[in-house]
Structure formats: C-alpha cells, structure tokens
Amino acid sequence: MASGEPRRSTPTLAGRRRFLVGMARTAGGVALLGLGVGLYSRQAASLPALAIRPPGALPEPDFLGACIRCGLCVRDCPYDTLKLGELGEDVATGTPYFIARDIPCEMCDDIPCVKACPTGALDPALTDIDEARMGLAVLVDQETCIAFQGLRCEVCFNVCPVRGKAITLEMRHNDRSGKHARFIPQVHSDACTGCGKCERACILEEAAIKVMPVRLAKGELGHHYRLGWEEKRKAGESLVTPDAPHRYNLPEGQRYDHGGEGLIFEAPASETPFGDSALETLNQAGGKP
Amino acid sequence: MAITAYPGADAIASKGWVGAHKWLLLRRLSQLSVLLLFLAGPWFGLWIVKGNLSASLTLDVLPLTDPYVLLQTLFAGHLPGMTAITGVLIVLAFYLLVGGRVYCAWVCPVNPVTDLAHWLRERLGIKGGTQLSRQTRYWILGTTLLLATLTGTVAWETVNPVSMLHRGLIFGMGFAWAIILAVFLLDLFVSRRAWCGHLCPMGAFYSLLGHVTPLRVSASAREQCNDCMDCYAVCPEPQVIPPALKGADKGIGPLIRSANCTNCGRCIDVCSEQVFEFTLRFKDKSGGLEKRPQSHKMEVMS
Numbered sequence: 292m293a294s295g296e297p298r299r300s301t302p303t304l305a306g307r308r309r310f311l312v313g314m315a316r317t318a319g320g321v322a323l324l325g326l327g328v329g330l331y332s333r334q335a336a337s338l339p340a341l342a343i344r345p346p347g348a349l350p351e352p353d354f355l356g357a358c359i360r361c362g363l364c365v366r367d368c369p370y371d372t373l374k375l376g377e378l379g380e381d382v383a384t385g386t387p388y389f390i391a392r393d394i395p396c397e398m399c400d401d402i403p404c405v406k407a408c409p410t411g412a413l414d415p416a417l418t419d420i421d422e423a424r425m426g427l428a429v430l431v432d433q434e435t436c437i438a439f440q441g442l443r444c445e446v447c448f449n450v451c452p453v454r455g456k457a458i459t460l461e462m463r464h465n466d467r468s469g470k471h472a473r474f475i476p477q478v479h480s481d482a483c484t485g486c487g488k489c490e491r492a493c494i495l496e497e498a499a500i501k502v503m504p505v506r507l508a509k510g511e512l513g514h515h516y517r518l519g520w521e522e523k524r525k526a527g528e529s530l531v532t533p534d535a536p537h538r539y540n541l542p543e544g545q546r547y548d549h550g551g552e553g554l555i556f557e558a559p560a561s562e563t564p565f566g567d568s569a570l571e572t573l574n575q576a577g578g579k580p
Numbered sequence: 581m582a583i584t585a586y587p588g589a590d591a592i593a594s595k596g597w598v599g600a601h602k603w604l605l606l607r608r609l610s611q612l613s614v615l616l617l618f619l620a621g622p623w624f625g626l627w628i629v630k631g632n633l634s635a636s637l638t639l640d641v642l643p644l645t646d647p648y649v650l651l652q653t654l655f656a657g658h659l660p661g662m663t664a665i666t667g668v669l670i671v672l673a674f675y676l677l678v679g680g681r682v683y684c685a686w687v688c689p690v691n692p693v694t695d696l697a698h699w700l701r702e703r704l705g706i707k708g709g710t711q712l713s714r715q716t717r718y719w720i721l722g723t724t725l726l727l728a729t730l731t732g733t734v735a736w737e738t739v740n741p742v743s744m745l746h747r748g749l750i751f752g753m754g755f756a757w758a759i760i761l762a763v764f765l766l767d768l769f770v771s772r773r774a775w776c777g778h779l780c781p782m783g784a785f786y787s788l789l790g791h792v793t794p795l796r797v798s799a800s801a802r803e804q805c806n807d808c809m810d811c812y813a814v815c816p817e818p819q820v821i822p823p824a825l826k827g828a829d830k831g832i833g834p835l836i837r838s839a840n841c842t843n844c845g846r847c848i849d850v851c852s853e854q855v856f857e858f859t860l861r862f863k864d865k866s867g868g869l870e871k872r873p874q875s876h877k878m879e880v881m882s
Contacts, residue, residue: 313713317712317713317715317716317719318719320716321716321719321720321723322723324720324723325720325723325724325726325727328724328727328735328736328738328739329727329730329731329735331735331738331739332727332731332733332735332738333731335738336731336733352732352733353657353658353732355656355732355733355734356653356656356657356658356728356732356733356734357653357656357658357660358734359634359635359645359646359649359650359653359664359734359737360632360634360734360737360743360747361631361632361634361635361636361645362630362631362632362747362750362751363630363631363635363636363637365751366621366627366630366631367630374752375747375751375752376754377748377751377752377753377754377755377756378744378748378753378754378755378756378758378759379754379755380754383733383738384737384738384739384744384754384756385634385737385738385743385744385747385751407637408661408663409635409637409643409645409660409661409663409664409667410635410650410653410658410660410661410663410664411658411659411660411661411664412658415661
C-alpha cells in the first residue's frame with residue numbers, strides 16, 4: 292500500500308525519531324543520486340575533438356546549459372549532417388553534432404538549423420553563415436599531404452566554400468627537385484568557418500587536413516607581446532629607436548636603395564671622371580668638387 | 581483485492597471487458613498516438629510533428645516546449661529564446677486545464693513500461709521490497725534544479741529516462757534502453773510503482789500544475805461504494821482516493837483534489853458500482869470549494 296500517506300498520531304519520541312530517520316534516509320538517497328548524476332554530467336561534458344557543433348552553437352559550457360536536446364536542428368538540416376548524441380557515445384546525450392569526414396556542413400545561406408533552435412543554444416545572432424566558427428581546419432600532417440611532396444593536389448583549396456580566403460596556396464621552393472614549386476595549402480582562421488568540406492574531400496586514406504575545435508587548433512600569443520613592425524605601422528614611426536638613415540659611404544653620384552632597385556647611379560657618368568687638368572684632379576680633396 | 585480474484589473482475593462482469601477498460605484503452609491510444617505523431621516523420625516522411633517531447637514543432641507553426649526541461653536551462657543560467665517561451669506557455673496552459681499529471685498518464689512513454697512492470701509484479705505476486713516516500717520525487721526535483729545551477733548544464737537530461745526513451749525511439753536509442761530496463765526492474769522487483777509514483781522529478785514537476793485543474797475525477801456516487809478495494813489496487817497514486825471516497829463523515833467533498841491524481845480514469849474503469857466519474861471542479865456540489873480535505877495539504881507538501 293501507499294507509503295506516503297501521512298499518519299496522524301501524537302508525536303512521541305519514537306515517532307519523532309522514526310520521522311527524522313525516514314527524512315534522513317530520503318535526503319541521503321537523493322543526495323547520492325544527485326552526486327552520481329552530477330559527476331556523470333561532468334564526465335559527459337567533455338566533447339571529443341572530432342565532434343563539431345552546428346553553426347552558431349554557443350561556447351561549449353553555455354551550450355550544454357542551453358540545449359534541450361529536442362533535435363529540431365537535426366530535422367531541419369537538409370543534408371542530414373547533424374546527429375544527436377546517443378547514450379554510450381562520447382558526445383553528451385541528445386546534443387547535436389557532426390563528423391566532418393562523414394558529412395560536412397554545407398553552409399546553407401538561410402542557416403535552417405539555427406532558425407529551428409527554440410532556445411537559442413544555436414545563437415540566432417548568426418545570420419551570415421560565413422561568420423560561423425564551428426571549428427578550424429588544420430593541416431595536421433605535412434608528412435602525408437601530397438602538396439608537401441611537390442604534387443599538385445589542391446582539392447582542399449578548391450572545395451573550400453570560402454574559396455581563396457579560408458585556404459590559400461602558398462608557393463614555396465621545392466628543395467627536392469631543386470627546380471619546381473610546391474603549392475602549400477594554408478588555412479586562415481579569420482575566414483575558415485570549420486565546415487569540414489576540406490576534411491571530407493582530402494584524397495588521403497586518413498585526411499591530412501582536419502577540422503578541430505578552435506581551442507585545440509589555435510595558438511595564442513602572450514598578451515604582452517608586441518610585433519615591432521605592426522606597432523611601427525600603427526604609430527607611423529618606430530617606437531623603440533628613431534630610424535636613422537643608413538649610411539653606405541658610396542662614391543659621389545651613387546646611392547643604395549634597400550629593398551628597391553639596389554645600387555643607383557644618380558648623375559649620368561661622364562666620359563671620364565678626370566678633369567681636363569691632371570693638376571686639378573689631384574687637388575680635389577675628400578670627394579669635394 | 582480481498583473479495584475478487586483480480587481488481588476489476590466485478591466491473592468486467594457488470595460492464596463487459598471493454599466497458600471495464602474504457603479509460604485504459606483510451607489512454608493507451610493517446611500514448612500511442614502521441615508517439616506515432618512523432619514517429620510518422622522519420623518512419624514515413626510524414627512531417628506532422630518534428631522534434632521530441634522536450635521541444636517540438638507541429639505543422640511548422642505550433643511550438644511546444646517542456647516546461648521542466650526549460651526550467652533546468654534557466655537554472656543552468658541560460659535565458660531561452662522566444663520560440664521556447666511561447667511553447668512553454670502553451671504547454672503550461674494545457675496542463676493547467678486538464679491536470680498536470682495528465683502528462684504522466686496520457687503522454688509519457690515511460691508509463692507503459694512501468695505499467696507493464698506493475699502488472700507483472702502483481703501477476704508474479706512479488707511483494708514487499710524497499711519502502712520509498714512519495715515525497716522523494718520532490719527532493720529529486722529540487723536536486724535536479726540545484727544540479728543545473730551547480731554544473732551549468734541541464735545535468736538531469738543526461739540520464740532522464742523520460743526524455744531519453746522518447747528521444748531514443750525517434751532519433752536513435754544508443755544505450756538508453758539500459759536506463760529504461762533499470763526503471764522496469766526497479767518497479768518490478770525493488771519497490772511497487774517506484775518510478776512514476778515516488779521518484780520521477782518530471783511527474784513531481786507536473787503535479788505542481790495540478791492544484792487548480794478544472795478537470796478532475798470525482799467519487800460522485802460514493803455512497804454506493806461496496807469497499808471492494810479495486811480502485812486502490814489499480815490506482816498509481818492510491819493515497820489520493822480516501823479523502824474523496826471516505827470523507828463524507830468529515831464533510832469532505834467527493835472530488836479528488838490531490839495534484840498527484842494522474843486523471844488516468846482507471847478507478848472509473850474498475851468500479852462495478854459506478855462510483856467515479858470525470859467531472860469539472862466547480863461542479864463539485866456536495867463538497868464545495870471551501871471544504872478542502874485537511875489531509876490534502878499534508879499529502880502534497882509534507
């Protein structure tokens with residue numbers, strides 16, 4: 292029969308004791324459950340590096356407090372990119388994610404997943420998909436990327452939806468052949484959305500370019516660091532020591548332009564540096580006419 | 581269960597099998613319909629309802645959001661978007677009208693599981709086990725909200741059997757079946773009606789919406805009660821019955837006022853004397869609103 296039915300009786304010492312013990316038992320049991328669930332949820336909060344959140348997802352700690360695991364973003368994804376984490380997987384149960392190597396994000400212009408989210412766990416402030424930062428592509432393996440072998444692959448460069456901005460090809464000298472160029476893909480974090488199309492398209496058995504969470508992919512310069520040339524550009528002059536023009540001590544009529552044309556002859560050379568009179572030439576002192 | 585072989589036998593004899601299972605059948609139909617509405621999309625491409633019980637979108641216009649889940653995000657420190665708030669208001673309005681724990685009896689996918697466990701427990705004659713307080717669920721409710729604040733995440737939703745089963749059926753189960761099996765075994769062996777009647781914080785939350793509900797079960801013909809005890813045997817919250825059924829002497833009306841009555845209507849089914857009926861709160865003539873049962877407050881809050 293029901294156990295919760297209150298029993299009205301005169302409070303005795305034994306009755307009060309029984310009440311307190313029962314209360315303590317309930318509280319203790321619930322506290323035990325709470326500890327278990329709390330610890331498990333901490334454990335479940337760690338997101339594996341390959342699992343990428345949909346565009347506009349709040350920073351991970353906020354996202355786990357905002358996502359109610361309804362799957363509406365999954366339903367409105369036209370490319371079946373998104374999945375919900377299932378119990379037993381590394382992703383927190385019921386939260387949306389995708390694996391770039393399986394199905395990358397196609398970066399829809401109207402961002403239906405964000406529109407579908409009822410709680411704002413996918414931030415509705417994201418209206419331009421190019422502003423999405425789901426992760427950051429990183430060319431993780433230079434040993435296997437065939438561009439580094441001097442072969443012209445460029446698949447990642449060509450499939451990139453932010454073409455020419457998120458990935459550029461940097462021409463380098465090919466030391467092996469000595470006469471060819473290597474076209475090295477370089478990712479730029481100011482334009483890469485982390486959609487994962489490069490990772491999906493990488494021709495290797497295991498992709499050499501991978502999308503990672505930004506926290507893993509990016510370094511961070513010490514905040515006290517200043518790059519001299521940047522500061523100089525901003526200030527219009529060097530902040531450390533005033534620039535002194537370099538003196539090359541060149542013969543008259545010549546100057547040197549570093550980074551420009553090199554040695555410059557200013558006055559047209561006369562037929563002979565010598566005057567008409569030998570005596571006059573000898574009397575010229577210190578290069579002064 | 582003293583008089584007849586099993587609860588409801590008299591009712592079957594007098595009303596026929598269907599008559600003695602009317603509300604049970606309707607309830608199963610309701611549970612199945614809700615589930616099928618959600619499954620029609622992924623199974624048949626018929627997108628009437630998208631999402632799951634935590635939040636859904638019906639026919640691309642009607643948003644519904646579970647208030648308990650959204651409350652957890654609030655406690656986790658997230659201010660939800662307008663769609664979610666609209667959805668919550670609609671859901672709250674609905675359950676305030678029909679009774680909060682109507683969710684438990686008519687919608688929740690775990691209810692058939694625990695009902696099956698209970699049926700099997702009776703069939704196998706399993707008795708005893710751990711005694712749980714029916715207040716435990718309120719403790720757990722408080723704990724889940726506290727956990728949301730402490731962890732900054734909707735921690736309970738990582739294990740909540742209710743949302744997990746529903747989401748599992750629609751989006752993929754993973755190992756969620758293990759949690760459902762745990763609930764089943766708990767109800768079967770460890771304690772009678774343990775999950776839905778004593779522990780589930782979701783049911784506890786929805787019960788809070790049931791205090792002013794117009795739609796109620798009433799023991800309108802309580803003078804015809806023949807003390808067969810069948811209603812107690814089938815009721816998932818049997819503590820809600822006595823004030824209404826046996827309160828005539830104390831001047832308590834026949835309306836079942838406890839917010840933990842799930843409006844499942846099973847008592848109406850199994851009563852061969854037609855004691856119970858669904859009614860509206862303000863139609864409670866004999867009792868009157870001013871004569872609230874004294875034990876009512878105790879039962880809910882203590």
